[in-house]
Amino acid sequence: MRVDARSGGLYNAGVSASEQLFFSVLGSGSAGNCVLVQAGNTSLLLDAGLSARATAERMAACGVTLKPAALFITHEHADHVQHVARVAQSTGAEVWINAGTQRKCEQRVAGLPCRELGTTPVRVGPMLVEPVAKPHDAADPVGFLVHCGTATLGFFTDLGHVDATVAAALRRCTALIMEANHDSAVMERGPYPPWLRARVGGRTGHMNNADSARAIAEHAGPQLQELVLAHLSRENNTTEHVRQAMVAALGERSRFTRRLSLQDRATPLLAAARGGAMCAAS
Ligand SMILES: [Zn+2]
Numbered sequence: 001m002r003v004d005a006r007s008g009g010l011y012n013a014g015v016s017a018s019e020q021l022f023f024s025v026l027g028s029g030s031a032g033n034c035v036l037v038q039a040g041n042t043s044l045l046l047d048a049g050l051s052a053r054a055t056a057e058r059m060a061a062c063g064v065t066l067k068p069a070a071l072f073i074t075h076e077h078a079d080h081v082q083h084v085a086r087v088a089q090s091t092g093a094e095v096w097i098n099a100g101t102q103r104k105c106e107q108r109v110a111g112l113p114c115r116e117l118g119t120t121p122v123r124v125g126p127m128l129v130e131p132v133a134k135p136h137d138a139a140d141p142v143g144f145l146v147h148c149g150t151a152t153l154g155f156f157t158d159l160g161h162v163d164a165t166v167a168a169a170l171r172r173c174t175a176l177i178m179e180a181n182h183d184s185a186v187m188e189r190g191p192y193p194p195w196l197r198a199r200v201g202g203r204t205g206h207m208n209n210a211d212s213a214r215a216i217a218e219h220a221g222p223q224l225q226e227l228v229l230a231h232l233s234r235e236n237n238t239t240e241h242v243r244q245a246m247v248a249a250l251g252e253r254s255r256f257t258r259r260l261s262l263q264d265r266a267t268p269l270l271a272a273a274r275g276g277a278m279c280a281a282s
């Protein structure tokens with residue numbers, strides 16, 4: 001494993017790279033979602049919405065050549081699960097999926113080494129992966145908290161609203177991948193028919209920029225260091241609309257770094273915590 005400082009991996013003085021939790025949003029949006037998480041000699045993936053080739057290429061671009069040991073699925077929508085078979089077969093990753101989601105995508109995961117994801121955290125090397133139930137129009141959708149030492153990465157896209165369970169999870173994050181799907185006014189003027197606008201903007205749809213920014217302002221804990229906004233709609237959002245919404249709720253500057261993830265390229269490999277986030281030995 002190589003963590004390349006040029007790719008944005010941030011070393012913490014006194015803590016070796018092998019003891020820190022790193023992540024990259026390899027791609028995000030309605031054409032495919034995948035997040036790489038890595039600690040020590042172990043990597044894992046959250047969702048399989050990118051092709052096996054794109055996943056491998058973007059991992060390599062982050063400087064991570066480890067084969068992922070596990071692949072966790074958030075829900076059955078195609079942009080999160082459509083490449084699960086090829087990604088699992090090409091990497092040998094064990095697929096963790098809950099029963100409700102598996103029933104909805106039986107054919108996609110048939111023959112794969114699936115493990116049933118319950119409500120309890122799963123250990124993968126030095127990382128602990130905790131599913132968090134979330135409101136979204138799917139069978140049994142979850143977000144994830146990935147813990148390693150004092151670092152906690154949250155992954156919350158495809159989120160209709162922030163309920164008490166998700167709010168409690170947001171409070172624990174040192175790094176957070178959070179949905180900023182659409183700008184409500186842009187969507188109102190955009191190409192979506194009324195029924196689709198109602199679905200996307202509803203309580204089990206997707207977070208708009210303003211609600212997302214307010215939720216971060218309200219629920220992010222003082223230890224949050226890295227925020228990555230994700231799942232931007234191509235039709236109903238722009239990076240500038242996201243930026244303005246964040247400035248409105250959080251001000252021009254905040255104590256944590258703000259970034260955007262895009263559909264067609266990976267973010268740099270980012271440290272989930274910079275302040276002595278040692279992983280417990282597995
Ligand atoms: Zn999605």
Ligand SMILES: [Zn+2]
Pocket residue numbers: 075077136138158
């Ligand atoms: Zn979805």
